[in-house]
Amino acid sequence: MRFELNLSKMPAWQDDEKVQYILKADDDFIRLNQLIGRQITIEFLNEKHCSNCGNKFADLFRMGFCKNCFFTAPQAGESIIRPELSQAHLGIEDRDLDFEKSYQLQEHIVYLANGGDLKVGVTRAKQMQNRWIDQGASEAIVLARTENRFQAGEMEVALKGLMGDKTPWRKMLKNEIPTIDLVKEKLKVKESLSAEMQQFFAAGEDEVYQFNYPVEEWPTKISTLNLDKEPKAEAVLKGIRGQYLILQGGLVFNIRAHTGFRVSFAFA
Ligand SMILES: [Zn+2]
Known part of the structure; x- marks a missing residue:
């Protein structure tokens, strides 16, 4: 074929x-x-x-x-890669405000994932499982739920000092995955969030999603x-x-x- x-x-x-x-x-x-x-x-x-x-x-x-x-395309706008640069919630256009509103002004999550190391990331809530699979994560947990992309991006930036935001792809592909208790890590991370950010913390949402690759x-x-x-x-x-x-x-x-x-x- x-x-x-x-x-x-x-x-x-x-x-x-x-x-x-x-x-x-x-x-x-x-x-x-x-x-x-x-x-x-x-x-x-x-x-x-x-x-x-x-x-x-x-x-x-x-x-x-x-x-x-x-x-020029809104699908390649800066806030796609760097959520903290989102401005649709302020009504400010980057490339196409209609596109940016529909993309940014929806529920987002901040997550912790283990695909070889503990990492933090941001994605739209409705496609979180796709995102985790695309990154080859073994496990992931929802850390916070926000109203828009900007809030999630801000939180991710605040957490980048504690952990990485990239998947170590060589380890991921060799399946060298350390044991990490994501529920515990989530609680640890909560301590380091500002009071303003704690309002988005996904309390009690302790399901650890696990992925099994073929x-x-x-x-x-x-x-x-x-x-x-x-x-x-x-x-x-x-x-x-x-x-x-x-x-x-x-x-x-x-x-x-x-x-x-x-x-x-x-x-x-
Ligand atoms: Zn083109």
């Missing part, structure tokens, strides 16, 4: 057992879990498409956007596949975690870092 597609984030969800992944091809959905243990081939077709305007470019600028979209064998050594340098890879798919395909021999492929790359994807 051979498909063509512009790479984009894999939709994922957890069923009773494991996280399930889909790769969206031009006209099909490929259930990736079924391909674990099988040989796959990924080949770069030398075309890149902006994930916002869809146009074809020799190269994309950042995050799957062409240069123009990166600097990986047959964890790699002990990791190397990364970069399609700009090496346009074709052929190997057995060993598993999937976060937005990474883990191939035989510890070669890992970051789908998000290749957003917009046009590829063929084949399997026997």
Whole structure:
């Protein structure tokens, strides 16, 4: 079977057992879990498409956007990456106030997650589980619930002195996950919040969400596949975690870092 597609984030969800992944091809959905243990081939077709305007470019600028979209599209606005810069709650436009209002003025959460280290993060409440899966977290807990993106961003900034805000992806992909009691950490963090921020603390919300990724064998050594340098890879798919395909021999492929790359994807 051979498909063509512009790479984009894999939709994922957890069923009773494991996280399930889909790769969206031009006209099909490929259930990736079924391909674990099988040989796959990924080949770069030398075309890149902006994930916002869809146009074809020799190269994309950042995050799957062409240069123009990166600097003008509301989907690439500063507050997307840095929630504390959100200003829609003040009625101030960055690029498109309607978009920014609908995106920022909704319930957000601040969370603690363990994907190799304790980290803090921010996301929209309705998609928290997707976010945790995309980051490859083993476990996560809701720390606070806020009315908008700005409040969550402020809290995250306040907590960055206590812990990181990035997933240590090599540890995550090798499944080197320390034991961390997230309920305990949450209570510790509460102490360091200002009185103003404590109003958002998610008291009593102590469910620890756990994620089980479909990986047959964890790699002990990791190397990364970069399609700009090496346009074709052929190997057995060993598993999937976060937005990474883990191939035989510890070669890992970051789908998000290749957003917009046009590829063929084949399997026997
Ligand atoms: Zn574009």
